[in-house]
Amino acid sequence: MTALGVDALTAVLVIPLASAALLALLPGYRITARLNVLAALLTLLAALSLLFSARPEPGRYFLVDDLNIVFIVLNTFVAFTTSAFSAGYIAHELATGRLTPIYLRFYHAMYQVLMFAMNLTLLANNIGLMWVAVEVATLTTVLMVGIYRTPEALEAAWKYFILGSIGIALALFGTILVYMAALPVVGEGADAMVWTVLIRHVGAFDPALLNLAFVFLLLGYGTKVGLAPLHAWLPDAHAEGPTPISAVLSGLLLNVALYAVLRFKLLLAANPGAIAPGPMMMTMGLTSLVFAAFMLYRRRDIKRMFAYSSIEHMGIIAFAFGLGGPLANFAGLLHMVMHSLTKSAIFFAVGHVAQVKGSQKFADIRGLTASHPWLGWGLLIGVVAIAGLPPLGIFMSEFLVVSSTFARAPLLAIPLVLGLLVGFGALLLRLNGLAFGEPSGGTAPAGASYVPMYAHLALVLAAGVYLPPPLVDWFQNVAGLLG
Amino acid sequence: MDRLVFDIAHLLAGGLVLVSFLLLYQDRLYALLNIYALHALVLAMSVAWQAFAQNADHLYVTAAIALAFKAILVPGALHRIIARLGIHREIETVVGIGPTMLAGIGLVALSMVVMLRVTMAADPLAREDLAFALSVVLLGLLMMVTRRNAVGQVVGFMSLENGLVLAATGAKGMPLVVEISVAFSVLIALIVIGIFLFRIRERFDTVDVQVIDRHRGERP
Numbered sequence: 001m002t003a004l005g006v007d008a009l010t011a012v013l014v015i016p017l018a019s020a021a022l023l024a025l026l027p028g029y030r031i032t033a034r035l036n037v038l039a040a041l042l043t044l045l046a047a048l049s050l051l052f053s054a055r056p057e058p059g060r061y062f063l064v065d066d067l068n069i070v071f072i073v074l075n076t077f078v079a080f081t082t083s084a085f086s087a088g089y090i091a092h093e094l095a096t097g098r099l100t101p102i103y104l105r106f107y108h109a110m111y112q113v114l115m116f117a118m119n120l121t122l123l124a125n126n127i128g129l130m131w132v133a134v135e136v137a138t139l140t141t142v143l144m145v146g147i148y149r150t151p152e153a154l155e156a157a158w159k160y161f162i163l164g165s166i167g168i169a170l171a172l173f174g175t176i177l178v179y180m181a182a183l184p185v186v187g188e189g190a191d192a193m194v195w196t197v198l199i200r201h202v203g204a205f206d207p208a209l210l211n212l213a214f215v216f217l218l219l220g221y222g223t224k225v226g227l228a229p230l231h232a233w234l235p236d237a238h239a240e241g242p243t244p245i246s247a248v249l250s251g252l253l254l255n256v257a258l259y260a261v262l263r264f265k266l267l268l269a270a271n272p273g274a275i276a277p278g279p280m281m282m283t284m285g286l287t288s289l290v291f292a293a294f295m296l297y298r299r300r301d302i303k304r305m306f307a308y309s310s311i312e313h314m315g316i317i318a319f320a321f322g323l324g325g326p327l328a329n330f331a332g333l334l335h336m337v338m339h340s341l342t343k344s345a346i347f348f349a350v351g352h353v354a355q356v357k358g359s360q361k362f363a364d365i366r367g368l369t370a371s372h373p374w375l376g377w378g379l380l381i382g383v384v385a386i387a388g389l390p391p392l393g394i395f396m397s398e399f400l401v402v403s404s405t406f407a408r409a410p411l412l413a414i415p416l417v418l419g420l421l422v423g424f425g426a427l428l429l430r431l432n433g434l435a436f437g438e439p440s441g442g443t444a445p446a447g448a449s450y451v452p453m454y455a456h457l458a459l460v461l462a463a464g465v466y467l468p469p470p471l472v473d474w475f476q477n478v479a480g481l482l483g
Numbered sequence: 484m485d486r487l488v489f490d491i492a493h494l495l496a497g498g499l500v501l502v503s504f505l506l507l508y509q510d511r512l513y514a515l516l517n518i519y520a521l522h523a524l525v526l527a528m529s530v531a532w533q534a535f536a537q538n539a540d541h542l543y544v545t546a547a548i549a550l551a552f553k554a555i556l557v558p559g560a561l562h563r564i565i566a567r568l569g570i571h572r573e574i575e576t577v578v579g580i581g582p583t584m585l586a587g588i589g590l591v592a593l594s595m596v597v598m599l600r601v602t603m604a605a606d607p608l609a610r611e612d613l614a615f616a617l618s619v620v621l622l623g624l625l626m627m628v629t630r631r632n633a634v635g636q637v638v639g640f641m642s643l644e645n646g647l648v649l650a651a652t653g654a655k656g657m658p659l660v661v662e663i664s665v666a667f668s669v670l671i672a673l674i675v676i677g678i679f680l681f682r683i684r685e686r687f688d689t690v691d692v693q694v695i696d697r698h699r700g701e702r703p
Contacts, residue, residue: 128659132666176650188656208601
């Protein structure tokens with residue numbers, strides 16, 4: 001059984017890497033798009049078999065435990081549906097000439113490299129390896145954001161590049177400090193960077209060094225999460241890149257960065273002398289939430305608006321994990337899953353909308369339910385879900401976050417609820433214009449499959465109505481681990 | 484003997500901080516690149532000395548990368564790009580040199596206070612190395628925010644990254660140092676290629692020689 005687990009672990013990493021090499025070499029849109037979907041599907045199956053087989057022993061480089069398996073399954077699932085969406089989306093981009101065949105080849109290869117880098121980050125048991133994987137993920141997304149080569153896209157890619165690089169540099173400094181803290185206790189060499197070894201011995205580490213390390217790590221990886229003072233790259237990168245990449249950025253990459261923060265938070269929590277990492281995360285989370293909620297009002301570009309909504313939701317998730325305790329952690333996990341599913345569904349819809357209307361501006365997009373019923377209603381459901389209305393899944397997770405805040409820190413519930421309501425208002429205000437009224441712009445049918453979008457929305461709805469007990473048990477177990 | 488090893492390591496790491504200060508006030512792009520090459524050279528020497536002091540052979544690889552790639556290849560490439568784009572004259576800084584230098588001194592003091600206090604227990608060589616490394620990192624950040632053009636920002640980032648390599652080599656026996664320095668080299672290579680290929684239009688417009696000259700012409 002363990003052998004199967006090892007095989008599955010290898011497969012989760014090797015399939016994306018091998019298909020990236022293959023996709024870089026193969027010409028032709030039809031084959032490569034299908035191969036991309038197939039590779040994502042195989043990775044998903046490998047991840048599922050990793051979930052159900054016996055866990056391999058944590059090694060020096062890789063680790064599978066209850067915490068990261070949630071992320072891996074979510075990651076590979078959304079990567080699969082996004083690749084299906086991307087096939088239809090890219091066909092249109094190719095037809096309109098925004099992408100040339102050579103860039104298309106590059107795009108597919110980069111998509112798989114990104115999947116590899118994210119899976120590697122999640123599976124890494126070595127904090128140095130984790131850092132390298134996050135760097136690779138950053139570089140691939142930078143290249144993909146700039147793929148249209150318009151001045152705006154290049155500017156967005158450059159901004160993302162510089163801010164992402166600074167974040168990565170700070171995270172490396174934090175990683176070195178963690179190693180320095182481990183040095184006297186664990187001894188020299190590779191063991192002092194292995195997370196499972198660190199967590200066993202962390203009680204004896206020098207707390208002052210750990211504190212300093214966490215500040216650097218939170219700022220560094222927090223840049224990639226898009227937490228408030230460090231979020232400036234996020235709206236541009238979402239708005240100017242291809243929409244499948246916006247979906248992957250919002251739905252997956254932000255989670256992966258948050259996962260890195262959570263790993264280090266666990267280290268700090270296990271050291272009695274270190275500061276509590278929670279309040280710092282709560283502060284950054286609340287700031288992001290309130291700031292992004294207000295920023296939602298003045299947006300003219302539909303992708304930019306949903307990018308701000310991602311900052312808002314990452315703020316809620318960081319806040320929930322910062323609050324800690326079984327209930328808040330459970331709510332944070334659930335919210336993360338629901339946000340990933342909903343936000344990528346929204347970006348699927350937005351991608352098709354931008355293609356049929358030929359614009360991303362709100363002024364050019366009106367009356368979608370009349371001109372494109374399937375698309376319009378799908379987007380409507382998605383926005384209603386992301387705004388946090390019942391009976392969809394996000395309502396439930398937000399309700400849990402708010403209620404646990406009332407129970408644990410009632411004063412903090414004021415800014416939390418304020419941010420939620422302000423964001424809610426902005427989304428519904430925009431939704432009215434988008435979905436109803438006189439249709440404007442192009443009315444040509446989208447000619448794409450809505451299956452990925454509706455599949456995500458169905459899952460979000462199902463989770464809002466009924467969570468199966470095994471899933472609840474699983475999440476409760478993980479929430480307990482997070483402390 | 485130990486004392487000497489320690490002093491030389493100290494000297495080289497301190498030299499890196501000093502060169503970071505030199506970078507802060509350069510107002511010509513070519514001069515900036517030359518100083519950056521010096522920065523990378525001092526880093527290479529410091530890393531090589533650490534390799535000798537710690538008996539860690541793999542660090543010589545890091546030193547060689549620093550020397551060949553950062554001290555020779557990257558400045559050379561940037562020289563050519565600047566010549567090609569015709570932007571060699573002057574750099575626009577956001578803040579004047581005086582305040583920038585004062586802020587730099589403040590940052591060095593801050594990193595000394597923070598690191599020396601926090602790392603009481605660590606071994607003294609690593610401890611002071613780390614304090615110097617944090618100073619270099621902070622000075623690099625300062626340089627990035629005080630420069631308005633892409634090349635200036637990139638040089639700031641590269642000097643910041645040199646500080647990180649210094650920190651990583653100072654931490655005794657840290658694994659993956661070579662891999663990390665290779666990963667960073669890839670990052671830098673991409674940035675440099677990015678400047679050339681992407682041309683960063685908006686940013687370069689602000690350092691356009693003609694624009695600067697026109698401003699000059701209007702002055703009495």
